[in-house]
Amino acid sequence: MLTIGDFASLGRVSVRMLRHYDSIGLLPPAAVDPHSGYRYYTAAQLGRLNRVIALKDLGLTLVQVRAILDDAVDLVELRGMLRLRRAQLATQLAADTARLSSVEARLRMIETEGRMTSQDVVLKQVPSIRVAELSAVARSYDAADIGPVLTPLYPELFRRLEAAGITPGGPALAWYDQAADGEGVVVHAGVGIEGDPETVRDIAMVELPAITAATTIHHGPMDTADRSLQVLARWIEEHDWRTDGYARELYVEYWPEEADKGVTELQLPVRRA
Amino acid sequence: MLTIGDFASLGRVSVRMLRHYDSIGLLPPAAVDPHSGYRYYTAAQLGRLNRVIALKDLGLTLVQVRAILDDAVDLVELRGMLRLRRAQLATQLAADTARLSSVEARLRMIETEGRMTSQDVVLKQVPSIRVAELSAVARSYDAADIGPVLTPLYPELFRRLEAAGITPGGPALAWYDQAADGEGVVVHAGVGIEGDPETVRDIAMVELPAITAATTIHHGPMDTADRSLQVLARWIEEHDWRTDGYARELYVEYWPEEADKGVTELQLPVRRA
DNA sequence: GTTGACTCTGACACGGTGTCAGCGTCGACC
DNA sequence: GGTCGACGCTGACACCGTGTCAGAGTCAAC
Numbered sequence: 001m002l003t004i005g006d007f008a009s010l011g012r013v014s015v016r017m018l019r020h021y022d023s024i025g026l027l028p029p030a031a032v033d034p035h036s037g038y039r040y041y042t043a044a045q046l047g048r049l050n051r052v053i054a055l056k057d058l059g060l061t062l063v064q065v066r067a068i069l070d071d072a073v074d075l076v077e078l079r080g081m082l083r084l085r086r087a088q089l090a091t092q093l094a095a096d097t098a099r100l101s102s103v104e105a106r107l108r109m110i111e112t113e114g115r116m117t118s119q120d121v122v123l124k125q126v127p128s129i130r131v132a133e134l135s136a137v138a139r140s141y142d143a144a145d146i147g148p149v150l151t152p153l154y155p156e157l158f159r160r161l162e163a164a165g166i167t168p169g170g171p172a173l174a175w176y177d178q179a180a181d182g183e184g185v186v187v188h189a190g191v192g193i194e195g196d197p198e199t200v201r202d203i204a205m206v207e208l209p210a211i212t213a214a215t216t217i218h219h220g221p222m223d224t225a226d227r228s229l230q231v232l233a234r235w236i237e238e239h240d241w242r243t244d245g246y247a248r249e250l251y252v253e254y255w256p257e258e259a260d261k262g263v264t265e266l267q268l269p270v271r272r273a
Numbered sequence: 274m275l276t277i278g279d280f281a282s283l284g285r286v287s288v289r290m291l292r293h294y295d296s297i298g299l300l301p302p303a304a305v306d307p308h309s310g311y312r313y314y315t316a317a318q319l320g321r322l323n324r325v326i327a328l329k330d331l332g333l334t335l336v337q338v339r340a341i342l343d344d345a346v347d348l349v350e351l352r353g354m355l356r357l358r359r360a361q362l363a364t365q366l367a368a369d370t371a372r373l374s375s376v377e378a379r380l381r382m383i384e385t386e387g388r389m390t391s392q393d394v395v396l397k398q399v400p401s402i403r404v405a406e407l408s409a410v411a412r413s414y415d416a417a418d419i420g421p422v423l424t425p426l427y428p429e430l431f432r433r434l435e436a437a438g439i440t441p442g443g444p445a446l447a448w449y450d451q452a453a454d455g456e457g458v459v460v461h462a463g464v465g466i467e468g469d470p471e472t473v474r475d476i477a478m479v480e481l482p483a484i485t486a487a488t489t490i491h492h493g494p495m496d497t498a499d500r501s502l503q504v505l506a507r508w509i510e511e512h513d514w515r516t517d518g519y520a521r522e523l524y525v526e527y528w529p530e531e532a533d534k535g536v537t538e539l540q541l542p543v544r545r546a
Numbered sequence: 547g548t549t550g551a552c553t554c555t556g557a558c559a560c561g562g563t564g565t566c567a568g569c570g571t572c573g574a575c576c
Numbered sequence: 577g578g579t580c581g582a583c584g585c586t587g588a589c590a591c592c593g594t595g596t597c598a599g600a601g602t603c604a605a606c
Contacts, residue, residue, distance in 0.1 A: 003552075003553080003603095004552090004553070005551095005552065005553080010444075010525060010538075012397055012398075014594075014595080015552095015553085016594065016595065016596085017593080017594070019553095019554090019555090020593080020594080033602095035602090036553075036554075036601075036602055036603085037553080037554055037555080037601090037602095038552095038553060038554075038602075038603085039553085039554090042526075043525040043526035043536035044492065044526070044534075044536055046490045046525060046536060046538065047392070047490045047492065047536075050393045050394075050395050050488075050489065050490050051391075051393040053393075053395045054393035054394065054395050055393070056593095057372065057375070057395075057396075058372055058375055058376050058379070059369075059372050059376075061592075061593090062592085062593075063592095068389075075383060075387065075388065078383065078389065079380065079383055079384075082376055082379055082380050082383075083380065085376050086373065086376045086377060086380065089369055089372055089373040089376060090373065092369055093366065093369050093370065093373065096332075096362055096365055096366050096369065097366065099330070099331055099332050099362055100359065100362040100363065100366065102330070102331050103331050103332075103355055103358050103359045103362060104359065106331070106355055107352065107355050107356065107359065110348060110351065110352055110355075114348065115348070116341075116351065118324075119320070120323045120324040120326075120327035120328070121323075121327065122323050122326045122327050122330075123330075124285055125285075171283075215323075216323065217319045217320045217323050219317065219320065252283060252316040252319060253315075253316035253317070261317075263316035263317055263319060263320075265283075265319065276572095276583075276584080277583090277584070278582095278583065278584080287563075287564085288583095288584085289563065289564065289565085290562080290563070292584095292585090292586090293562080293563080306571095308571090309570075309571055309572085309584075309585075310570090310571095310584080310585050310586080311571075311572090311583095311584060311585075312584085312585090329562095334561075334562090335561080335562080336561095
């Protein structure tokens with residue numbers, strides 16, 4: 001009979017954990033002195049301890065380990081548990097690999113520039129959103145060409161919505177497409193709406209697809225948005241993504257008079273390189 | 274001013290976490306209604322929220338993120354934090370990769386054999402240990418050759434220790450070396466001792482080096498140990514290690530009369546392939 | 547019998563996040 | 577101005593594996 005300390009050092013486990021394994025019924029000692037409460041283990045229990053350690057080291061939870069060791073899972077369930085665990089590990093490896101390259105990108109940044117960006121990029125899963133929209137065509141994807149085309153669309157859109165008795169249920173946003181004839185850019189001005197997509201005569205209702213997007217918050221007027229777009233472009237390059245179309249612009253805060261106070265989320269759709 | 278719910282959905286964060294970020298001072302709301310306690314955020318705070326998310330996604334703790342965003346770390350400290358994080362991630366990637374291949378090995382096993390081993394192998398860092406030892410030479414590393422050479426060494430060893438007034442302070446163990454002349458195997462019988470290595474005339478005191486070893490618990494007499502050694506060999510093959518010498522045998526439980534009850538830990542030294 | 551090493555229980559901590567209960571507040575509609 | 581539903585508040589508990597601590601009890605060796 002071994003005391004808990006001896007058993008712990010033989011098994012290279014902490015005494016604390018042996019007590020824990022006892023308390024959850026995973027590895028009860030072979031005997032417990034009813035008077036003192038002292039736990040006593042046998043050398044033969046090292047076998048079970050080893051099995052516990054081996055299974056735990058796969059990343060299974062102690063509850064799972066207990067179920068397996070107590071034959072409470074059949075082969076099918078066991079295979080299911082292992083496959084699930086394999087999938088979890090694969091996911092985590094991918095995530096950690098991405099994290100590692102992000103950390104390395106930051107380190108490169110502070111080595112070369114002596115500081116870190118104060119504007120950060122976040123990868124988001126942007127859900128699909130239902131919007132009412134008006135569109136027009138601009139000569140190019142350039143602030144100077146787009147502003148004059150896009151800006152007047154909103155008053156008109158809101159006017160038509162009000163006339164139709166529809167209340168906007170989300171923020172205003174803009175997105176862009178290549179024109180069908182390849183000449184210029186289609187500029188869409190939209191605003192989120194809730195509920196049914198009852199198309200009204202002169203307002204198009206569309207559902208923007210969910211996208212994976214690199215996003216950043218742009219502060220100030222939209223004619224300086226290219227600075228934020230460059231931040232996004234650089235991030236994408238450093239993290240091995242590819243752009244997948246034009247950026248959506250989500251107007252979180254908008255003052256017609258004081259554009260400096262404007263806050264816009266730029267969402268640049270991306271896909272894996 | 275945005276309510277916490279609006280701010281949360283804009284930032285794609287849960288309301289719960291925004292409250293948490295407030296409570297740890299990471300992202301206090303721009304205003305709090307003193308009457309109702311309602312938190313109100315400004316759109317401009319999305320910038321800070323984005324920075325929080327970006328840094329948190331590197332795997333930094335929220336306390337670290339707060340320190341960074343509040344400019345409480347200088348560039349040197351920041352670099353240190355990122356390097357530490359990089360090292361942690363590298364370590365974790367290695368560990369998870371190993372875990373993944375272990376899980377896959379188990380899956381292969383249940384696919385081909387319809388069950389899992391009931392004898393598990395555990396990789397251990399075995400610390401160095403100070404032992405008193407006697408040795409002899411056997412014709413080969415084979416149970417039939419070793420047993421008769423090894424067994425008599427122990428009574429003699431204990432006799433000499435007692436004569437020298439030394440009390441063994443650890444378990445009995447055996448280990449093996451290639452003989453210098455290449456003929457046969459040097460068989461060492463040892464027992465752990467505590468304290469000083471005062472060498473006694475007729476007992477050698479040596480310090481066995483720390484090793485990384487694949488270990489398993491062998492039950493029963495040592496002439497069936499080759500079964501357990503095969504388990505170890507197979508594990509090593511499946512996990513891409515190489516053996517690094519003969520296995521140590523650590524006699525956890527030993528009955529001269531009833532060898533069936535014997536419990537031995539086999540420690541096979543390994544190194545990376 | 548003394549003493550020092552060991553063991554016992556029960557508790558708290560870590561960290562990021564979900565969830566719940568019980569209650570207060572806001573705003574829209576009637 | 578009342579009602580109601582959606583939303584917000586606080587505080588608590590839970591997860592999971594492990595370390596650590598306090599205060600008390602036990603064992604074994606001298």
